[in-house]
Amino acid sequence: MGDWTTIDWDALDRLRNTFIHRKSPSATPYWTSESDLASYDMTFAERIGWKWDAVLSHLKTLGWEPSTKYVLDWGCGTAIASRRVLSTFPHHAWTSLTLWDHSTLAIQYAQRVLRSDFPNLNIEISSSSIPQNWQNQQGLLLVSHVLNELTPSSRSELIQLARQAQTILWIEPGTYNDSRSLISLREELSEDFTILAPCTHNATCGLLTEGNERHWCHHFAKPPTEAFTESYWAKFGKRMDIDLRHLPYSFLVLERKNDSPSPLTNFSRIIGAPRQYKGFAKILSCQESGVREIELQKRDNPKLWKELRKGRAGTLHEWEISNARIIGSTSPPPR
Numbered sequence: 001m002g003d004w005t006t007i008d009w010d011a012l013d014r015l016r017n018t019f020i021h022r023k024s025p026s027a028t029p030y031w032t033s034e035s036d037l038a039s040y041d042m043t044f045a046e047r048i049g050w051k052w053d054a055v056l057s058h059l060k061t062l063g064w065e066p067s068t069k070y071v072l073d074w075g076c077g078t079a080i081a082s083r084r085v086l087s088t089f090p091h092h093a094w095t096s097l098t099l100w101d102h103s104t105l106a107i108q109y110a111q112r113v114l115r116s117d118f119p120n121l122n123i124e125i126s127s128s129s130i131p132q133n134w135q136n137q138q139g140l141l142l143v144s145h146v147l148n149e150l151t152p153s154s155r156s157e158l159i160q161l162a163r164q165a166q167t168i169l170w171i172e173p174g175t176y177n178d179s180r181s182l183i184s185l186r187e188e189l190s191e192d193f194t195i196l197a198p199c200t201h202n203a204t205c206g207l208l209t210e211g212n213e214r215h216w217c218h219h220f221a222k223p224p225t226e227a228f229t230e231s232y233w234a235k236f237g238k239r240m241d242i243d244l245r246h247l248p249y250s251f252l253v254l255e256r257k258n259d260s261p262s263p264l265t266n267f268s269r270i271i272g273a274p275r276q277y278k279g280f281a282k283i284l285s286c287q288e289s290g291v292r293e294i295e296l297q298k299r300d301n302p303k304l305w306k307e308l309r310k311g312r313a314g315t316l317h318e319w320e321i322s323n324a325r326i327i328g329s330t331s332p333p334p335r
């Protein structure tokens with residue numbers, strides 16, 4: 001945890017402006033100083049870290065573990081993605097972590113923080129967008145909140161790199177545009193990879209079918225208690241005009257294709273949050289057969305209705321359906 005008294009609020013205003021109002025991708029880095037990065041790291045990056053916590057915790061409940069020792073954090077910024085992954089799997093025998101960002105300032109900052117947090121880790125700095133040591137490594141590629149900053153040629157490079165990964169963990173903001181960009185990417189990579197999450201299947205994304213144009217694939221992370229109890233977070237939320245309770249994200253977890261079928265094919269994934277009405281809820285449900293809205297009447301299953309309303313039911317369900325309505329659900333057993 002950094003020191004909030006040193007936060008450069010003007011830098012955060014400028015960064016927020018850049019993130020929100022950027023009209024087109026820029027090939028020029030926007031980090032101007034160490035203070036930009038330190039202030040970002042304590043605030044925006046920490047919120048991104050909460051999204052990583054949500055995804056990694058979900059993967060753990062599915063029994064997922066890293067299957068490679070080599071990690072690449074691409075567009076690393078302050079390396080929040082790799083720090084979260086390494087600390088979630090501290091006993092994994094990581095061999096090395098490579099950092100790439102088109103900002104040298106960012107790479108230097110990331111390297112310093114990682115050295116302090118993981119003194120025994122071998123950290124390598126890539127001198128180009130396609131690290132020399134990446135090919136044949138079959139490594140774990142981490143990408144976080146980068147896609148909407150890429151020019152078409154950088155995006156192509158990143159996809160070329162992604163095709164050589166063993167595993168890809170990719171998190172983006174939960175906006176319509178970011179989710180739709182991630183869906184395009186999913187379709188480009190699905191021939192070579194098994195999709196472990198959020199999809200429960202490898203069929204074409206159901207949001208691409210006619211009638212689903214208005215939807216996007218997003219989920220909600222739970223901020224930690226400190227986000228609501230610490231005055232510095234309140235100040236951050238107010239000044240940046242961010243509702244801290246609301247933490248939407250889009251994500252993809254891909255594993256190089258093997259012969260085993262997706263372990264979740266019988267399950268559906270809830271997209272977004274169920275929409276609650278008086279006495280019933282509408283749930284946007286994604287499964288191999290497509291994405292469709294299904295209704296749950298409170299009277300059909302008051303317990304499930306309540307769990308969903310309180311956000312305690314999880315997002316994976318094997319629905320029990322009667323008369324086109326949900327009447328029950330089974331969740332996958334924790335592994």
Ligand SMILES: C[S@@+](CC[C@H](N)C(=O)[O-])C[C@H]1O[C@@H](n2cnc3c(N)ncnc32)[C@H](O)[C@@H]1O
Pocket residue numbers: 029030045048074075076077078079080081100101102103106129143144145146149150151154
């Ligand atoms: C919003 S920040 C996210 C940083 C970090 N991944 C995180 O989740 O906090 C986007 C990062 O992508 C980097 N970036 C943008 N375009 C890039 C490119 N073409 N090649 C490498 N890095 C790029 C920026 O310098 C910045 O550090």
